[in-house]
Amino acid sequence: MIHVISILWQALCSLPLTWQKVLGSFCGTLLLLFAKKRWKIAKMNIQICLPQLSITEQRKLLRQNFINLGQSLFQTGVAWFWTNERIQRDLVYKIKGLGLIENPNTQGNLILFKHSQHLELDARLLGMNAEVFGVARSHNSAAMDALQSKGRLSGVKATADKNNPRQFIKWLKKGKNVLYAVDQDYGWSNSIELTFFNTPAATITTTRKILDITGCNLLFINSFYKDEELHLELEMLASEGLNEHELAQKINDVMEQKITLEPAEYLWSHRRFKSTLGKKFYN
Numbered sequence: 001m002i003h004v005i006s007i008l009w010q011a012l013c014s015l016p017l018t019w020q021k022v023l024g025s026f027c028g029t030l031l032l033l034f035a036k037k038r039w040k041i042a043k044m045n046i047q048i049c050l051p052q053l054s055i056t057e058q059r060k061l062l063r064q065n066f067i068n069l070g071q072s073l074f075q076t077g078v079a080w081f082w083t084n085e086r087i088q089r090d091l092v093y094k095i096k097g098l099g100l101i102e103n104p105n106t107q108g109n110l111i112l113f114k115h116s117q118h119l120e121l122d123a124r125l126l127g128m129n130a131e132v133f134g135v136a137r138s139h140n141s142a143a144m145d146a147l148q149s150k151g152r153l154s155g156v157k158a159t160a161d162k163n164n165p166r167q168f169i170k171w172l173k174k175g176k177n178v179l180y181a182v183d184q185d186y187g188w189s190n191s192i193e194l195t196f197f198n199t200p201a202a203t204i205t206t207t208r209k210i211l212d213i214t215g216c217n218l219l220f221i222n223s224f225y226k227d228e229e230l231h232l233e234l235e236m237l238a239s240e241g242l243n244e245h246e247l248a249q250k251i252n253d254v255m256e257q258k259i260t261l262e263p264a265e266y267l268w269s270h271r272r273f274k275s276t277l278g279k280k281f282y283n
Contacts, residue, residue, distance in 0.1 A: 028070025
């Protein structure tokens with residue numbers, strides 16, 4: 001079944017980008033109508049994180065968020081199936097701060113990112129311009145996990161499971177660039193309760209330990225669309241003098257700031273507050 005879906009997906013993603021955008025918007029509209037569970041999760045997250053928006057503004061944001069979710073199906077397909085040559089020819093993108101990671105260094109770079117809905121495309125573009133490794137979570141479906149792993153290796157050199165830190169710590173000690181996400185609720189293992197959008201949230205604290213063990217730099221990559229051009233912006237994050245709790249809160253604050261700039265592009269359909277507010281919050 002996955003094989004059939006993959007063939008159909010690749011065929012649709014071979015279409016011109018203008019067609020993909022139309023089809024993606026259509027898929028997003030269908031998801032808005034029928035993916036009620038995801039809709040409810042995103043709705044509750046937007047309500048609690050962006051209370052300054054009026055009800056009308058929240059509904060408009062929710063709708064655009066699902067349109068972007070539909071389009072992300074095609075953006076992921078482009079990231080996984082297109083050749084470097086076609087991406088360079090047909091996509092318009094810009095990377096700021098590439099000099100921070102593109103040259104070999106004795107210090108590795110731990111690159112934090114937020115879960116934008118086009119994160120697979122972000123990683124592919126970055127991997128086309130610098131040697132990048134990734135930390136990932138295995139998919140529940142073995143067939144989908146194989147497809148996902150193959151697709152991601154189009155851009156990154158290799159991936160390590162998030163539960164196998166020894167592998168990506170070795171990469172960092174060798175001066176490599178490693179992409180790492182910390183903005184989801186992974187339960188209480190290695191997490192503490194901090195605030196995210198002024199709401200209690202289970203927050204990963206392992207970043208401080210990774211920096212201390214490897215001596216690597218800490219960076220953040222932000223991504224967003226502006227006039228059909230995809231922007232990737234790399235910046236250094238200062239961590240000196242911050243303990244694991246202080247650094248984790250600083251990272252939450254940076255994530256919050258970047259998400260607020262383009263909220264419709266963020267993955268709101270993740271149960272970010274399930275450990276602190278309870279799973280019933282999303283029912």
